[in-house]
Amino acid sequence: MFNILVTKELPGDWLGLLGKECKIDLWKDVYPPPKQCLMQHIKDKDGALVTLTEKIDKEIIDVASKLKVISTYSVGYDHIDVRYAISKGIIITYTPEVLTEATADLIFGLILASARRIAEGDRVIRKGQWNTPWYPTFMLGREVFGKTIGIIGMGRIGKAVLRRAKGFSMRVVYYSRERHNVDAEYLNLDELLKTSDFVIVSAELNELTYHMINEDKLRLMKKDSFLINASRGKIVDEKALIKALTEGWIAGAGLDVFENEPLPRDSKLVNLENVVLTPHLGSATVETRERMAEIATKNLLLALKGEKPIYEVRF
Incomplete structure (x- = not known):
């Protein structure tokens, strides 16, 4: 044996x-x-x-x-x-x-939860803070349908996200080390960041992608855009992301992965309302x-x- x-x-x-x-x-x-x-x-x-x-x-x-x-x-x-x-x-x-579709599902869950403030709304109710039935400007979020989604890394998961994005009639742009035969427009990384309403990190972690999304790159993103990462935490410079979320360079983020896991309890991310956090659930079905x-x-x-x-x- x-x-x-x-x-x-x-x-x-x-x-x-x-x-x-x-x-x-x-x-x-x-x-x-x-x-x-x-x-x-x-x-x-x-x-x-x-x-x-x-x-x-x-x-x-x-x-x-x-x-x-x-x-x-x-x-x-x-x-x-x-x-x-x-x-x-x-x-x-x-x-x-085997985990491609489950991870792509979670990515879209993070997109919707971030843009439509789903987790934040859940907290409002649980804390007993929903005091007025309805009014026109209450907890306004952003629409996902018809927006531009930028996918960094067009591997299996990137392609699965692309398929879902087409169901939302989104314009899909992507950046990858090589071009792919997909129904999406190839852009360099800087142009993707400047263009996209939702930036999806689906690249693998290596010496080239470590802190690929740093302060300089985050400053290129639109103020009403969202960063979604369910790939590897170290691709994003977490300190720079916290600064971007705190100072309003971007509208929000959805994160399933972090530089250090479990996420430290004293992480500043925990206290930010404009970020949705999940504990590495990409393949968790x-x-x-x-x-x-x-x-x-x-x-x-x-x-x-x-x-x-x-x-x-x-x-």
């Missing part, structure tokens, strides 16, 4: 499937294992099934002398030193595609999370047996 480490409980019965062919060392806490604990448990393993909260760096890889595969239960793999792992002969697998578990376990088993995984990270 293969000797494997699994760093989280998984939905469905996929650990049962793994248990038929592997001896499982399972970390049962919802919190990620401390680094020293992770190093201790991974050193004799043939494979590891991890999540985005476990940082698999060079030091961890070096102690895992028997490791053949790291299967990550995520579409992103920036938490793994992928290049170094591959150089050591370790296969890296991931779970793209029953259907998607169970499918991710299926893909992650199958990736792991296939790689351990010397067969081709369903999704492998390659450079």
